[in-house]
Amino acid sequence: MVDAAIRHDWTRAEVAALFALPFNELLHRAHALHRRYHDPNAVQVSTLLSIKTGGCPEDCSYCPQAARYDTGVQAQKLMSVEDVLERAQAAKAAGASRFCMGAAWRGPKDRDVAKVVELVRAVKSLGLETCATLGMLSGAQADQLKAAGLDYYNHNLDTAPEFYGEVIHTRQYQQRLDTLGHVRAAGMKTCCGGIVGMGESRDQRAGLLQALATLPEHPQSVPINQLVPVEGTPLHGTAALDPFEFVRTIAVARLLMPASMVRLSAGRQQMDDAVQALCFFAGANSIFHGEKLLTTDNPDVAHDRALFARLDLHPLAVEEAGTVHADLMQTSRCGHGCGCGAAA
Ligand code: SAM
Ligand code: DTB
Ligand code: SF4
16 A cells, blocks of 8 residues: 655755744644654664774764774774674663664675674574664675675665765765665665764755655665764864754654654764653654664663653564563563553
8 A cells, every 4th residue: 555645755845844844833743643653652772783893994074983083993803703692692681672783894895794694694593683784785795684684784875965075075975875775675674864963054954854755765764863073083073953953853854754763873872861852752763772882872771761761661572573672661561561661
C-alpha cells in the first residue's frame, strides 16, 4: 500500500516553510505525525564502538579522527574479533539491541572488509542487530557485508550539497550518494543523516533534510548530530546553534520522513535535558547509549537512566533480538514485558 504521507518529492521551499512555522505549530504537527507511526514513549537504543580509531586520511573539518588535525586522539589499529566480541557481549548483557561499529577510514580496503566480515558474523551470532560505518563502499564490498549479516550501514550526507565543500574537500557529495546506492542495492538498511551547528544557515539545514528525504528510499534511521566542537579541528570555535533551532531540525526531519527512526546522536552530552525532552516530543526516537560515542563523551549511563525515568520513556524492544536495553529499564516494571513503566 502506498502511504501518501511518505513523499520523496519535497522541494527546498516546502522544507524551508516548515522550518519557518511558529515553534508550537511545528512541534504540534511533528508530534501528531510521530504518534501515527511510532509509540511516542519508546526510544530505540544503540551501542557504539570505535573498532578502528584515528589516523584517517580525510579532512572532514568537524572530525577529531582526521590525522591532519592535532586533537589528541591516539590512532589505534582495527580491534581483534575477540576484543570486539567481548564488548558486544557486555553490550548485550546491558540489554543492547543494536551494536554499531565505526572505523576511521576513507573506505575499507578489501582486506579490511574481510576482517569486518568476521566481526559482523561474531556480533550477529550473539543475536544483536548489527550496524557499521566504515566510509565509502564499493558494490562488491556492500554485498560481502550484507552476506555476513550486516543489518544497517551508516553513511551520512552530513550537510546541504552547497555547504558540503566548505566542510570536506577530500571526497565528494556524489561519492556519498553512490555508497548509499550500493548499500541499498545490497539489501541493507541505511542509516543516514548529518550534522547541524557547523555554521550553516537555516536554509542549508533545510537543504540537508531535503537531500535526505528525496533519496530513492528514506533512510530507515536518520542520525541528527549536533556538532561536538573538538579542539584542534577547524570547526572548533564555531558559534553554538540555538537549541530551539536544533529542536526545529528534529521536528522537520520527523515531518519529512514519518516512518524513519530519527536519532538524537552526537551532542547530547552538551545538551540540556529539557532540550532533549523537546526533541523526543518533536519526533526523535532513537539514541546512542553508553559513555563514549566514537572518541567523544556521551551522557553517562546513570544520567540516561534517570532521564528515561523522568520522561516515562522506555527502550524499544527489537523483535529479532528479543532484547531491550536493560540499563534503561525503569525500576517499576509494567508487567507487559515491554518495560513501559505503567502500572500492571
Ligand atoms: N569514517 C567514516 C565516515 O566518515 O563515513 C565513518 C565514521 S564517521 C566518524 C561517522 C560520522 O560521525 C560522520 O559522518 C559525522 O556525521 C559524525 N561526526 C564525526 N565527528 C563529529 C563531531 N565532532 N560532531 C558531530 N558529529 C560528528
Ligand atoms: C553518526 O551519525 N553519529 C555517530 C555515528 N553516526 C557513527 C558518530 C558521532 C561521532 C562524534 C564524534 C566522536 O565521538 O568522535
Ligand atoms: Fe575520517 Fe570519517 Fe572522520 Fe571524515 S568523519 S575524518 S572520513 S573518520
